[in-house]
Amino acid sequence: MSITDPSKEKLVTDILHEIEGVEVRRGPIKAERPARRTTKTPAAKRAKAIKPMTPNEKKFVKGLTRAFKDMNDHIAGKKKLKTLDEFLNEL
Numbered sequence: 360m361s362i363t364d365p366s367k368e369k370l371v372t373d374i375l376h377e378i379e380g381v382e383v384r385r386g387p388i389k390a391e392r393p394a395r396r397t398t399k400t401p402a403a404k405r406a407k408a409i410k411p412m413t414p415n416e417k418k419f420v421k422g423l424t425r426a427f428k429d430m431n432d433h434i435a436g437k438k439k440l441k442t443l444d445e446f447l448n449e450l
Contacts (some may be wrong), residue, residue: 361386 375383386407412420432438 362371372383375381433440
């Protein structure tokens with residue numbers, strides 16, 4: 360049995376001690392995992408590993424960035440985006 364709340368540990372062990380034939384033993388305490396490293400390689404090596412973007416990739420990233428900006432402006436109330444019906448009626 361694993362008790363995650365230390366304040367409940369004594370209560371549970373007391374209840375279990377009252378039951379005949381039940382032996383309560385404390386298990387090994389698990390050590391907390393060390394924090395993950397955010398980067399596995401130095402910045403200089405990482406920069407070399409990134410290949411330059413093709414013109415199509417640059418165009419895609421630019422359009423995606425613009426779409427996110429438009430979305431944020433719409434959420435903030437600065438810009439009104441078309442509804443799906445309005446968009447489909449244009450087609």
